[in-house]
Amino acid sequence: MSTANKPLDVAIIGAGFAGIGAAIRLRQKGITDFVILERDERVGGTWRDNTYPGAACDIPSRLYSYSFAPNPDWSHTYSGSAEILRYIETMVDGFGIRPHIRFGHTVTGLEFDEATGLWTVGLADGRPKLRARSVVLASGPLANPGFPNIPGLDRYEGHRIHSARWDHDYDFTGKKVAVIGTGASAVQIIPELVRKAGSVKVFQRTPGWVLPRVNRRTNGLTKQVYRQVPGAQSLAREAWFWGHESVALGVVWKSPLTRVVEQVALAHLRGQVRDPWLRRQLTPDFRAGCKRLLISNDYYPALQAENCKLVTWPIAAISPQGIRTAEGIEHRADCIVFATGFEISKQGTPIPVIGRDGRVLADEWRGGAYAFKSVTVAGYPNLFLTFGPNSGPGHNSALVYMEAQIDYLTDAIGLILDRDLRMLEPRRERQDRYNARLQRRLAATTWNSGCRSWYLTEDGFNATMYPGFGTQFARQLAGVDLADFELTTRDTVVIR
Template sequence: MSEQFLPIVIIGAGFSGVLMAVELRKRNIPFVVIEKSEGIGGTWFENTYPGAGCDVLSTLYSYSFAQKPDWSRRFAPHSEIRAYLEECAERYDIRRHIRLGTEVVGARYVAEARRWDVALSNETEIKARAVVFAVGQLNRPSIPSFRGRERFSGVEFHSARWRHDHDLTGKRVAVVGSGASAIQFLPHVAREAKQVILFQRSPNWIIPKNDRLYHEREKRLRKHVPLLMRLQRAWEYLQLELSFPAFLKDSKKGRKWEEACKAAIASAIKDPVLQDAVTPDYPAGCKRVLLSDDWFPTLARDNVQVVTSSIAEFGPSGLLTDDGVSHPVDVVIYATGFETRQVLAPIPIEGARSLSLQDAWQPHPHAYLGVTVPDFPNAFIMYGPNTNLGHGSIVFMLECQARYIGQAIAKVQDAASRAVAPKRHVTQRFNADTQARLSRTVWGANCSSWYKGADGVIVNNWSSTMLRYWWKLRRFKARDYDQW
């Protein structure tokens, strides 16, 4: 096969990878999708814990071109989202291009041939015209290095690797962490376990989710009158977009979120000590604002205890906190999030001039429009640095990226311009503007979050509205790129 007709390699078969495959298929560009898991869905394939679901409205957490009129709830459960992605892969004839159970173990740019050599876990290699990294940011579980953890004789697992074979009925369960996954699974665990001890490092601002089942009449209307579904989606998009100012420093909307959270605490919890323990001391939005209708009532249950002291070490039969208290437990569930600050790790990626992406991204990850990196020709990232949202749907951002990358790849199909990488000064200007805008947001306040790197630089979040991101990526501008 000539270099001109080498396929595009898409790494990952979650929301990003399936979307990118649809875009390339629409353009009649050959591609192959490599997925390390045994199924389609990405994080929705791997996260199967009780209560797993989305905190973005179902109508927006779906592709604009593949609307689903019969979502069961306002906020879809994980099984339904995964089934939706499977359906899209079938409908758009993507499945036959996906290699499941295969992991990418390295990618190297060969400058003289203007191609990427992508090494796979089965000891084979794919020569590619371009590579699209669609691996997401929430796929590598993070577990802190607790002293003595190896001595614990009970069962332990991360929420993203749920042990469905282990019955929690009647067990004493420790939940380490109180983030987005914990607020979904802990209410389910509390209804089964004898005792649940929540080890909370810091509380979160949690506002009512107002979730509910959709009535059959609503589903029928959306199915038979598609305009209603489009209007609902547009209205919900507008509502989320108008909430962005809440993430600016000293915003009134942010204070309203705090008031809503405090009202929910006061309504569900009567113990003033517990009320104080679950009330954050930082501005709303500094960390991810969470949605739940049953979190605070669960914390008020007789069989649930909230511990705010730090874990000092593990013992054979439980955990010891730094206040000297021993907590006997049978099971430890880690709700400690994911490795998000080292984007694309642990894949070794080598660009032009033998430059590794790890070195190029010192001191922190950055990319032009969150999509391309200087000295890495024909390499594209979906859900890359500074493209996460606090207020909207990441699927909207992914659609912007897929169209932009599709335009870029169509450009390099021309033999006169086989490879492109963003100009260094263009990238630097974009990142300087992004960080300047981010400095005016609440994400830079004094709290620890997965949005920021160790140096305090915000490496994950987009700095403005979804509309502004769409505007910047509406068309690929060759003048911003070096031709290789």
Template sequence: MTTRTEALIIGAGLSGIGQAVALTRSGIDFVVLEKAPDLGGTWQSNTYPGAACDVEAHLYSYSHTKNPFWRSTYAGQEEILEYIRGVAVRRGLLPRIRFGTQAVSARWDEDTAEWTVETADGTTYVSRFLVLGVGGLHMPQIPELPGSATFRGSTWHTSCWNHDVDLTGKHVTLVGVGASGVQVVPHLAERAASLTIFQRTPPWVLPKVDAAIPAWRQRLFASLPATQSLHRLGIYLRREKRGFGFHTRPDLLRVAEPIVRRKIDEQIADPSLRALVTPDYPLGCKRVLFSNDYYATLNRPDVHVVPGSPAEVRPDRIVDEAGGEHRTDVLVYATGFDLTGSFDRIEIAGTGGRLLKEAWRDGIHGYQGLAMPDFPNMFMAGGPNGFAPYTSVVSNIEAQARYVVQAIRTTRSAGARALTVRQDATDRFLAEMRTRFARTVWAPANCRNWYQNGSQGGTVLWPSSTLHYRLRLRALRRDDYEFLPARESVPSEK
């Protein structure tokens, strides 16, 4: 069975739904493929205790579909998922989403100027334009530890939480203290008999200024939408102001470091533990985390922080790098994600059969966080250099969605079969990214982090303000693209 459409979106997370809304508003026919039984992407799969966003809810939502009834400043996983579902229903997207449909390959046909996408259930989808909204926080990154196969307890990654296992009275080991690790630690400590935390690098953890949003304010936002828009704008501008220290003036962040260290000193009583959990790298170099009870939890007598990574797994023990053994019934990995894994799981072949994973052999990269040379009519929502970690990703998602619509319209108006970004334009873009990245707090001169990820642009981040990014995507630079002319029809012989 073959289904044809103008545009095909793979993924029904924030990026995919955002693109679907933009296409709907522009009258462009599309279909969305989602391998999960429900939409939501990251917020559908990450159901671990304490899962929440560290960006204010009023900003971590679409500007075109605001929610005046957010219950607190920072929303949790369930409320965010409820919001995304509400957007899909309100915008009439559900009939266009094919749930439980996993794309396994996508191939560009140069003769027909179309993408052919094969799925695991044998269904074929043919489209003129392809949008990859697969997300970067999707494929769990789990270390291969010696002896893992011998472990007799339960094991899972935070993104695949096993809610069937009762942690009460269990000895739990957590590997990793990134965003999900910091959020889940207090909840694990409340239930487990003991909690052992393997910490490779201590994170900077700042207080989370969260509060319930009063009913009167919800009613105000509902009755006067302009007030909510102003509130959202204020949050956005505050974060952009803060972001200046990340992408342009890292020295400004150093002013805050002594303040945060004093907070750690106040909350951690044991000097040895305090030294272990105090970062020795610049604030902002790695993702800054937020929690009001993380450090307090580390003080508990049944919580133990172990430096480094596990060295070995035994049937009921985890061995640390110093040879110490830690009794374990449940092993939880909070070890992040493989950024390119979401793209790699689909075999994507462009012009001449060139595979995307081969094009990325020397590092993940693209143009404007969206396009790749030799992959015509294909766009990567949230692709390399398409997001900034100091603010909401949604503003960039919306800019990308509008850009894709503009690209489709430009191709149509040019009477072309397809458009593909030029290699020289991509090279100029990557050179600019390397120059901008060198002055940021994330640059290698300051520290090592996953933001670098071997990218040809030096980073997978957008190393400037999101306002700058949005302005760049307001207009498609036609000179940066090649347009494949429509084939002339050949007169039939009589």
């Protein structure tokens, strides 16, 4: 077989945090026959796409980074999107990942061949298909912008911008701007728009719990200490980790600490908003943690600016000139900003995935996505997910969870290569038992306590969050237990 036709050991889909992290760990394990397939022309994923004004992470930088790639030079407690993107690019070059990346390669589908134990990777634009012994699906849950299902959306004649595809050429000066959404992106965007636009109307469906944000600049001495004494930065990261772990007691489950979180948020609201009616409109009627907590010091002041107005009437339709609300008023706008999040695959897959015996993963996930320990799925051998079903944290850094998944899947890929396995597949009975227990635990969490959020499917199935501490999630992925898997060698005849 020619080198050109030789199957890859690993194909990684996506060059965001997950794909780059997986590539680094593979190289560190001595696995170098892999490619990263990236549809864009630059790495970064979410942090390449989200460049809206004020874009920043709401997890401290020391914690929103990989433990195996510490950065002593974070400028603030919470970093902006441009600085996070630079961190990703630094990892790419520092760990020698760039030669493995194939930019402009859009994956159109995956199909498994049981006879050979290989995945076929379909590519757009007439590019030849690739074959790989293992696939890491690292495209991420926050890859494709999501627009709300509002009548008349396509009839709007003004300018339309989504927070994840920001138009930096559009001049907001003096414009009438409408913002749909009051979530994590919106609370960062709105203060910036209020400073520039002629007027801003914020359309709120439900208010969120907003906590104050303490964002300190990192001084030169601290950076020098972190650079010269790496253990100091590790200790700082550990401190942030355990601080956030403790928050789980208040936001993952209802406890006395839940009331403390709510009281802090309400005190923040009272301290920044004097008008009782506006405070009432901004007070959530659901438990703290049921939706994502928001962190901002300038959101409430922005809503009270002379050129800003909060609209709480439901949106009935988008009109050619603006937004019509349920009471019949048309709010004219030169530009509508959609801070409405992403298309999350809670009941499907971002690309078609065909597994053993022709099964289709999107069909199996129609009632809600599931996996074994969030990483592998029965019926889809040698396929590994990052940020898979039920791997979302509500209180800690996503990268802590992602790093645990990456170490687990790279260990599993190492087993496939070292033992020359044709298939490594989780046992269905173990997968079913794992998910039944997971859903029982989720029933007792704040996420399943009655509020409407993107964590849940329309019928209330939670395919997104992990019902526990970050330490518990990492512990279950601390090693690959071969008893959890069916292992098929190349010379094994499979009869099903």
